[in-house]
Amino acid sequence: MPPLVSVVIPTYRARRYVGLALDSCLRQTYPDLEVIVVDDHSPEGDAEVAEEVARRDPRVRVLRHPANGGVSRAFNTGFRAARGEYLTRLAADDLFREDAVRIMADHLGAHPDVGVAYCDMELIDEAGTVIQPMRTEEPERALLPTHRLGLCVMWRREVWERVGEFRPHLDSAEDYDFFLRASRHFRLGKCGAVAPFYYRYHPDQISGRQESRQRLAIARAQLSHAWAEARRRPADLGAWKRTVSMLARLPYRWLQFRRHGDRPWTAPAETR
Numbered sequence: 001m002p003p004l005v006s007v008v009i010p011t012y013r014a015r016r017y018v019g020l021a022l023d024s025c026l027r028q029t030y031p032d033l034e035v036i037v038v039d040d041h042s043p044e045g046d047a048e049v050a051e052e053v054a055r056r057d058p059r060v061r062v063l064r065h066p067a068n069g070g071v072s073r074a075f076n077t078g079f080r081a082a083r084g085e086y087l088t089r090l091a092a093d094d095l096f097r098e099d100a101v102r103i104m105a106d107h108l109g110a111h112p113d114v115g116v117a118y119c120d121m122e123l124i125d126e127a128g129t130v131i132q133p134m135r136t137e138e139p140e141r142a143l144l145p146t147h148r149l150g151l152c153v154m155w156r157r158e159v160w161e162r163v164g165e166f167r168p169h170l171d172s173a174e175d176y177d178f179f180l181r182a183s184r185h186f187r188l189g190k191c192g193a194v195a196p197f198y199y200r201y202h203p204d205q206i207s208g209r210q211e212s213r214q215r216l217a218i219a220r221a222q223l224s225h226a227w228a229e230a231r232r233r234p235a236d237l238g239a240w241k242r243t244v245s246m247l248a249r250l251p252y253r254w255l256q257f258r259r260h261g262d263r264p265w266t267a268p269a270e271t272r
Contacts, residue, residue, distance in 0.1 A: 014046055026060070029098055035061070087155055089151075115159045116159060126201075138190060159186055174217075223243070
């Protein structure tokens with residue numbers, strides 16, 4: 001049998017979209033998967049939408065948080081409950097193309113030295129119309145100098161067990177921090193020039209309201225990664241220089257956040 005794939009979907013104020021996200025998972029051509037929806041105490045009835053789907057399809061489970069705890073805690077709840085050998089995530093307002101899980105699982109199966117597989121994406125609008133491609137970078141440039149790995153990502157269970165959980169103090173860049181930590185122990189692998197993932201841009205999305213917060217979290221994740229690399233290679237002067245450079249950049253990001261707060265986000269320009 002193929003390895004079981006676990007998809008975790010955290011949801012908060014996404015009643016309008018979570019059913020569509022679930023449907024995109026259940027239409028996957030990959031035969032063996034489970035979907036875990038974690039309702040982060042949403043006041044909009046997200047869990048009820050997911051539970052209706054779960055009553056029709058035993059591959060879906062719904063977990064509820066008694067209080068809102070943020071996206072990292074929601075992911076952690078889901079992945080702790082996951083049974084799969086391969087793990088992936090999906091925001092409640094995004095979509096998988098029907099072959100997304102198969103493409104990433106096949107890449108991991110064909111490349112046993114790769115711990116994290118990823119693909120390009122398509123940017124879609126509120127109605128689901130494709131706006132433009134969002135191309136990710138090759139592995140050596142996917143995480144630094146900035147996050148260009150994207151959101152269509154799958155990793156082995158051993159990555160999760162080795163690296164540890166998402167870190168709540170870095171919410172809004174929690175996945176970037178996780179992949180930086182993973183990159184210190186495992187190879188990244190891009191699944192060719194294929195974009196089986198739809199990233200939805202709409203005015204109500206949480207990430208869209210937190211641009212300056214996200215930039216600060218990214219800077220903190222990069223500093224944490226640089227510090228870990230410098231300690232791992234204490235004789236590498238370049239690693240120490242990168243650490244000092246990122247440390248010097250942090251006050252600027254903090255001041256930006258204090259000045260602007262959670263200002264509106266703008267859709268990204270085409271990356272190529």
